[in-house]
Amino acid sequence: MKLYYMPAACSLSPHIVLNEASIDARLVRVDPKTHRTEDGRNFTELSPFGYVPLLELDDGTLMREGPAIVQYLADLKPELSLAPRNGSIERYRLQEWLSFLSSEIHKGFIPLLYARLAGAYGTQTAKPKLEARFAWLDEALAGRDYLMGDTFTVADAYLYSLVQWGQAEWLKPTYRADIHYDGLAHLKAWYLRMRVRPAVRQALAAEGLE
Numbered sequence: 521m522k523l524y525y526m527p528a529a530c531s532l533s534p535h536i537v538l539n540e541a542s543i544d545a546r547l548v549r550v551d552p553k554t555h556r557t558e559d560g561r562n563f564t565e566l567s568p569f570g571y572v573p574l575l576e577l578d579d580g581t582l583m584r585e586g587p588a589i590v591q592y593l594a595d596l597k598p599e600l601s602l603a604p605r606n607g608s609i610e611r612y613r614l615q616e617w618l619s620f621l622s623s624e625i626h627k628g629f630i631p632l633l634y635a636r637l638a639g640a641y642g643t644q645t646a647k648p649k650l651e652a653r654f655a656w657l658d659e660a661l662a663g664r665d666y667l668m669g670d671t672f673t674v675a676d677a678y679l680y681s682l683v684q685w686g687q688a689e690w691l692k693p694t695y696r697a698d699i700h701y702d703g704l705a706h707l708k709a710w711y712l713r714m715r716v717r718p719a720v721r722q723a724l725a726a727e728g729l730e
């Protein structure tokens with residue numbers, strides 16, 4: 521199995537899940553500017569829009585879209601409960617989280633990041649919207665260790681890969697969206713809990729982010 525990734529991109533989420541599940545996979549780095557893989561292939565021939573994450577199974581099957589990939593990986597090791605059992609109400613709760621992260625948080629960052637890269641500050645609308653969603657998320661984390669309750673699920677890996685874009689110290693300032701998490705005590709506690717997970721630390725080190 522291969523995971524195509526770009527350092528610090530949303531592919532960090534399936535990268536963390538691979539580590540959590542101790543699944544042996546080859547990490548293939550993709551250059552975000554040239555869209556060539558580290559082994560010299562044209563990545564757009566594999567991923568039509570040239571984006572990561574992309575999972576390649578041993579039989580050559582290609583899988584796109586982070587929320588689908590992390591559920592596939594979790595289902596390879598059901599005993600680890602990285603995702604609740606298929607068909608259970610809790611599984612739909614997980615999908616609720618993955619959809620929220622995908623549409624409200626992940627894509628909420630995009631106008632901010634592109635505005636920064638272009639040197640513009642057209643952030644008056646996008647930033648308060650995203651901060652309001654983080655404030656809501658912070659409330660949802662009150663009294664629980666992880667998004668789904670007491671235990672880590674793949675949704676936490678996805679959230680981690682997104683939260684870093686707000687202000688992670690390993691990103692160059694132009695790649696940070698300057699989201700203020702200051703009053704968000706529950707999110708901060710969750711972040712510190714995630715930061716010490718061996719799977720997260722391994723993924724950050726492998727992507728050169730520490």
Ligand SMILES: N[C@@H](CCC(=O)N[C@@H](CS)C(=O)NCC(=O)O)C(=O)O
Pocket residue numbers: 526529530531552569570571572573584585586587622
């Ligand atoms: N819908 C896709 C979006 C993936 C995506 O936005 N990937 C970004 C990194 S976070 C990317 O590869 N950007 C590089 C590019 O589009 O060239 C998913 O959820 O997996």
